[in-house]
Amino acid sequence: xPRERLFAMTFDVCAPLLLWALHLFGAYVFAATACGxxxxxxxxxxxxxxxxxxxACAVGLLIRATYRRRHFVLARLLSGMRLGCxxxxxxxxxxxxxxxxxxxxxxx
Amino acid sequence: xxxxxxxxxxxxxRPEGEREKLxxxxxxxxxxxxxxxxxxxxxGLLYIGTALLFFVLAGILGLLMRMQLAVPGNDLLGASTxxxxxxxxxxVMMFLFAIxxxxxxxxxxxxxxxxxxxxxFPRLSAYAYWAYAIGGLAFFCTLFVGLxxxxxxxxxxxxxxxxxxxxxxxDFWLLGIGFIxxxxxxxxxxxxxxxxxxxxxxxxLSRMPIYAWTMLVVAVMIVFAFPAVIAATALLELERAFxxxxxxxxxxxxxVLWQHLFWFFGHPEVYIIFLPAAGMVSTMIPTIAxxxxxxxxxxxxxxxxxxxxSFGLWAHHMFSVGLGTMELSFVSAASMAVAIPTAIQVxxxxxxxxxGSPRLTAPALFLLGFLxxxxxxxLTGVMVAVVPFDWQVHDSYFIVAHFHxxxxxxxxxxxxxxxxxxxxxxxxxxxxxxxxxxxxxLSFIGFNLAFFPMxxxxxxxxxxxVYTYDGTLGWNSLNMLSTIGAFILALGIALFFIDMxxxxxKPKQHAGNPWHASTLEWLPNEDYGMRSIPxxxxxxPLWEQTGLAEEVEQGRxxxxxxxxGGRETLMTSAVQATPLHVLPLPTDSWLxxxxxxxxxxxxxxxxxxxxxxxAVCGVAAVAAVCGWLWQIDRPSPAPQARIGEHTWLPVxxxxxxxxxxxxxxxxxxxDLLIFACFLFAYAHASMSGxxxxxxxxRLPALGWSLSAGMLLLAxxxxxxxxxxxxxxxxxxxxxxxxxxxxxxxxxxxFVIEWRGQHAAxxxxxxxxxxxxxxxxxxxxxxxxxxxxxxxxxxxFRSWSGRLKMASRASLDNTALIWHCTSLQGxxxxxxxxxxxxxxx
Numbered sequence: 050x051p052r053e054r055l056f057a058m059t060f061d062v063c064a065p066l067l068l069w070a071l072h073l074f075g076a077y078v079f080a081a082t083a084c085g086x087x088x089x090x091x092x093x094x095x096x097x098x099x100x101x102x103x104x105a106c107a108v109g110l111l112i113r114a115t116y117r118r119r120h121f122v123l124a125r126l127l128s129g130m131r132l133g134c135x136x137x138x139x140x141x142x143x144x145x146x147x148x149x150x151x152x153x154x155x156x157x
Numbered sequence: 158x159x160x161x162x163x164x165x166x167x168x169x170x171r172p173e174g175e176r177e178k179l180x181x182x183x184x185x186x187x188x189x190x191x192x193x194x195x196x197x198x199x200x201g202l203l204y205i206g207t208a209l210l211f212f213v214l215a216g217i218l219g220l221l222m223r224m225q226l227a228v229p230g231n232d233l234l235g236a237s238t239x240x241x242x243x244x245x246x247x248x249v250m251m252f253l254f255a256i257x258x259x260x261x262x263x264x265x266x267x268x269x270x271x272x273x274x275x276x277x278f279p280r281l282s283a284y285a286y287w288a289y290a291i292g293g294l295a296f297f298c299t300l301f302v303g304l305x306x307x308x309x310x311x312x313x314x315x316x317x318x319x320x321x322x323x324x325x326x327x328d329f330w331l332l333g334i335g336f337i338x339x340x341x342x343x344x345x346x347x348x349x350x351x352x353x354x355x356x357x358x359x360x361x362l363s364r365m366p367i368y369a370w371t372m373l374v375v376a377v378m379i380v381f382a383f384p385a386v387i388a389a390t391a392l393l394e395l396e397r398a399f400x401x402x403x404x405x406x407x408x409x410x411x412x413v414l415w416q417h418l419f420w421f422f423g424h425p426e427v428y429i430i431f432l433p434a435a436g437m438v439s440t441m442i443p444t445i446a447x448x449x450x451x452x453x454x455x456x457x458x459x460x461x462x463x464x465x466x467s468f469g470l471w472a473h474h475m476f477s478v479g480l481g482t483m484e485l486s487f488v489s490a491a492s493m494a495v496a497i498p499t500a501i502q503v504x505x506x507x508x509x510x511x512x513g514s515p516r517l518t519a520p521a522l523f524l525l526g527f528l529x530x531x532x533x534x535x536l537t538g539v540m541v542a543v544v545p546f547d548w549q550v551h552d553s554y555f556i557v558a559h560f561h562x563x564x565x566x567x568x569x570x571x572x573x574x575x576x577x578x579x580x581x582x583x584x585x586x587x588x589x590x591x592x593x594x595x596x597x598x599l600s601f602i603g604f605n606l607a608f609f610p611m612x613x614x615x616x617x618x619x620x621x622x623v624y625t626y627d628g629t630l631g632w633n634s635l636n637m638l639s640t641i642g643a644f645i646l647a648l649g650i651a652l653f654f655i656d657m658x659x660x661x662x663k664p665k666q667h668a669g670n671p672w673h674a675s676t677l678e679w680l681p682n683e684d685y686g687m688r689s690i691p692x693x694x695x696x697x698p699l700w701e702q703t704g705l706a707e708e709v710e711q712g713r714x715x716x717x718x719x720x721x722g723g724r725e726t727l728m729t730s731a732v733q734a735t736p737l738h739v740l741p742l743p744t745d746s747w748l749x750x751x752x753x754x755x756x757x758x759x760x761x762x763x764x765x766x767x768x769x770x771x772a773v774c775g776v777a778a779v780a781a782v783c784g785w786l787w788q789i790d791r792p793s794p795a796p797q798a799r800i801g802e803h804t805w806l807p808v809x810x811x812x813x814x815x816x817x818x819x820x821x822x823x824x825x826x827x828d829l830l831i832f833a834c835f836l837f838a839y840a841h842a843s844m845s846g847x848x849x850x851x852x853x854x855r856l857p858a859l860g861w862s863l864s865a866g867m868l869l870l871a872x873x874x875x876x877x878x879x880x881x882x883x884x885x886x887x888x889x890x891x892x893x894x895x896x897x898x899x900x901x902x903x904x905x906x907f908v909i910e911w912r913g914q915h916a917a918x919x920x921x922x923x924x925x926x927x928x929x930x931x932x933x934x935x936x937x938x939x940x941x942x943x944x945x946x947x948x949x950x951x952x953f954r955s956w957s958g959r960l961k962m963a964s965r966a967s968l969d970n971t972a973l974i975w976h977c978t979s980l981q982g983x984x985x986x987x988x989x990x991x992x993x994x995x996x997x
Contacts, residue, residue: 053730053731053732053733055353055731055732058732062461063461063465066461066462066465066466067465069465069466069469070465070468070469073469073487073491074469076483076487077472077484077487077488080481080483080484080487081480081481081484082844084481084483092483096483124361124363125363125454126362126363126454126457127362127363129454129455129458130454130457130458130461133454133455133457133458133459133462134458134461134462137458137462137497137498140494140497141466141491141494144490144491144493144494145469145487145490145491145494146490147490148483148486148487148489148490149483152482152483152486153482153483154483155481155482155483
């Protein structure tokens, strides 16, 4: 069987979307479990930090996708998919984190 | 672009009798033996026909509901009957029509579209179909004896619990739906392996038809979404059958757990239904516009985006449950974000139509209707993603209007377009344009008349699932309009089906390529698929590779006959579609039908308490599966086969190169996800109480779990040693010894774990926490039982001399399941031990 690195390629393309999923589930679970035991401000701070880290990673993946698109000879489909998923990842993480800026974390 | 005759894999003239031999090997059995056929074309057509039958039956139930609601205070249906009717309408439409029909169309279309002779597991397709058909029909018949489920299509507890639904109605839903989902997963395994590894040579990922991309994403979504509903139904059935209180609040249970699990499946399911329709639309629109698809790469990205985002939306069905504000807001934001990849597809379709010269045929009209209705449904979807708006319209007719716009607009209209478009593949005849236009006009007008007023009746406060209403509430004329619209819609659909039957009854003729399409399914084909497997050099091969149809039909491309004397197809690599080996395929057999009938009967008989007949049917199903596996795991008919004038390929493969290895790995992914859902139920139960373990329960001593874990590791090592034994040496005493030792280790580990829990006084009926612990343990026990059967099967194969180097798939795949069970057996008890300590 030729070494086509199917899993590595799939992970490479889907990494920004996986990051979005990780950010959403992490934020959801933390908000659901921490509100009883931590203050509103603490929860807000952790969630903001978590979202900033996720956003930084998403932007990093976007820059990487753009850079690799310009400098390496890759199949057009794969480089396009990598870039498209990276754009969706940045939008997804940023948009999902927006409520943190306008709502109290443990508000009723 | 055209191929130079010298560059083609095979030369003319072809050997005498080559085509006749191919026809003989693939010929469909005649008469009643047709039902043992496993060929994808026959199974696909049966599958589509059965799904459409369920569509008609559920549609009739919908009409009954509209008749009941046409006027206030109507007594056509009583409250109890109405409850059963709306539950069955939703359940049948979602589980017995929408999901099966998209898989059915894929089973029928994909092999030809990919240039394969058949899907890689034809008997699995047959099993999936028969389990669905027999189980589904039996399930539907419960309506005629008043035993149909009546708790709504999503069966929320506590309403569906024993206290409020004491009869077997809910059990029919739980067991019936459970194995229909298993059938869907079998279909998904087939599709993933088929799409990745049986594409025609040269059909790289970037040349793969967009429909295949769609079905690949959908099949992966099925693998990740459906385990949640299987786990949920198992938990509710355990509660109903054995009083394990997962959802009973008085004993630490929580009905919200059901909603999390159900909607983790239920929301992706909407996209599992919509995306295949979108894939069909992306295939038909370029043909209608006679230009290639605009934004192929963007659509593939959009498919991946929808696939991921759809899993983050599960809680948007739970906005009124009482979750925290921030959790709701995250899910609300994600619900809006999914509009982006969906819109990418819509704009790509509009751009393709804009660039081309669309012909307004009947399929085109249905597609335009789809675009209009689906976009409206999508817009109301964004509205209900806004939490305060959702609070106002939750459980009202606004929601009924919204999801009918999404589902009928997003799936049924494209399906009608697809049926009209691809029907010539069945017997070469096209449907009547005149009838098609009438059918479209009536369906479009009827649909909007039926469902648009429901937005308003919902905003006026009409709740869903009421069997009647007071005449003074101001809903009368809106409901009457909806009922008239529903009947006009039904008339449009009836016209379509009448024309379809008329067309199918016409004499068979050569299909040709009536729409001048670009995809491979329009190549001349018979029971064996196409005469030779084409070498692909373009994304639109029939447009850009001139003369391809003639070359393929003459046998100039790959594998023009039967190279091994049996059924076979080409296995190619996942990315570049480089030919790897010839895959021998199993022939027609009654065994999948017997196994499916046994499975369906086992579950249904168990539901009505007929334990002994159920056990007999269960044993028959297991025996049929063993017989089926026994037949297919055999040495290749030849070490190598000639697929081109100068090209020879190995026949069959082992390990990671084998299709069975991939199928087993996907099945184990499902298995691990079900296990993860049970662990989630445990975590949910642990966090629901003030202390963990709750009062009256305690953890077993850690030593029990550690000892069991060590034994599991040893058991896996034993099996791995057995797997590496020299198989040429006969008799295989050492190999058998290690299999026996591995089985003993596996059983002993389970007994030790069970003893530990027993010593800790585990009582699953006492509280939800204990029930969750017992479920993790029981799931391990279920696997151990399967492995004992598998070990006996392997020993039997060894004794009969059939476990050889060239026929060792049974051993290799059992080893995968074995290691996975060991992993579960270690992770489960460790999670049970560690979570309470982590929670303090």
